[in-house]
Amino acid sequence: MPERYAAARRTRRLRLVVTCLLVALLGTSLAACSGRHSGWVSRQGDGFRLDGAPFRFVGFNLYDAAATDSYSCHPQTALDASQLASAFTRIHDSGATVVRFWAYQTYTRGGTYWAGVDKVVEAARDAGLHLLPVLEDGPGDCTTGPAHTPKSSYEGDTWYTEGYKHPYGTASLSFRDYAARVVTHYRDEPVILGWSMVNEADTSARDADGRSALVDFAQDVGAVVKSHDSRHLLTVGTQSNGAPGASGTDFSDVYQTDTVDFAEVHDWGRWGDDTVPMPGSSDGTTPPSPEDGQCTRTDSKIGCSFARAQVLGKPLVVGEAGISAATDAERQRRADLLLAKMRAAFAAGADGYLVWQLNTEPTDSYDVLLGSDDPLFGVLEAVGAAESGRD
DSSP: OOHHHHHHHHHHHHHHHHHHHHHHHHOOOHHHHTTOOOSOEEEETTEEEETTEEOOEEEEEOTTTTOOSSOOSSGGGOOOHHHHHHHHHHHHHTTOOEEEEEOOHHHHTTTTOOHHHHHHHHHHHHHTOEEEEEOOBSSOOSSSSSTTOOGGGTTTTOTTTTGGGSBOTTOSSBHHHHHHHHHHHTTTOTTBOEEESOBTOOOOOBOTTSOBHHHHHHHHHHHHHHHHOSSSEEEOOOOOSSOTTSSTHHHHHHHTOTTOOOEEEEEOTTTSOTTOSSTTOSSSSSOOOTTSGGGGSTTOOHHHHHHHHHHHTOOEEEEEEOOOOOSHHHHHHHHHHHHHHHHHHHHTTOSEEEESOEESSOSSTTOEETTSOOHHHHHHHHHHHHHHTOO
16 A cells, blocks of 8 residues: 555544543543544535535445335345444444435335435434435436336436436336425435435436436436525536446536536446546546547546546546455455555545445445455545545
C-alpha cells in the first residue's frame, strides 16, 4: 500500500486514541471518541460539506440492508436489526462513512411500511454513518416488475418518458408518486446523505430535441423530490461509463439539471476495464479533456464523465465499483486494483467512492464478506483517512 495511504491510516488511528483519552479526561461524548459525526451533508460548489468541513467519503453497497420478514431480495443474506447494527459498526471501523442501499417499493409495501428502512436509518445513526438510498432499479432486480427485465425494455423503451408516471408490475404507486412519498417521510432525517432516483438509469430513448430521455425525467422527478424535500441532496443514479443515456454529451445534459445536486458513475468491467484505474483516459489515470473527441460520443467511458463533471462544477460519486474475486489471491488483486481506481478517482475530483458489495455470505464473486479479513477493508480505511482531511 502506498506510503501516503498507510500514513493516513496510522494518523487516523492516532487521532482516535488521542480523542478517546480526552473523552476519559473531560467526559465528552462517546461519538467523538469513536470518530463518529452527525449533521446534514450539503453541497458547496463541486464538493460536499459536513459539520462545516469538506466531506469526502468511501463506503460500501449493502443493497439488501432494508430487508424485512415482508421482503428481501436475497433472504439467505438478510440481516435483522441486531445483525445490521453489528455490520454497520464493522463498516464504520473500516473507515467507511456512507452506505448505499435499495429503498424500492418492494421494501416498503409501496410506501406504507417503513420498518426496513427505519432499521437502516437507526443503525446508521448509531454507527455514525450516512446513507444513500436508491428508489428504483434500472436493470429490474429486487423490484416490482418482471425479474431481470430492465426498464429500457418497457414498451419500446418508454419507461423514462411515460412508464414512470404509472404503477409498474406489482407496484401500487407510480415511481413519481412513490418518490414523493418516501422523501416526504424521511425529509427530516440527517443521516440520509441524499436520494438516488434509479440504480443504473440506462436508456436509448431520446426527446424531440435529440437529448437523452433522462434529461426530462431528471427535471420532472427532481422537481417532485425537491418540492417535498428541499434539504437532502439528489442524484439520478447513472452508470455514465459508456452505458446509454448519460455518457459523454448526455452526461452533461442530464447532470446540469438544476435540481440534481451531484453526478454518479459506476465502474464495471462490462463498460470499462477492471485493470485500468481510469477507463477512457490516455494514460490510465488522468481524465481527458471534456472536448476530446471520445468525450463527445454518447458511449464515452468514465474518464470523460470525470472531465465533464469538472465543467459542471458539481460533486461526483462513484456509486458502484466491483471486481470479481473468489480466492485469497484474487481478493488481494481486487484490493490492489480498487486502490488504484480510488486513487485515480479522488485525484480527478471524486467526492465519494462506494465498493460493490458487502454481504454476510457468498452470493456471487463480487462479495466482500463481513467477518472476513478481506484486504479491501484495509484499503478503505487507508483511503478514507487520507481523503477525509483534504480541502
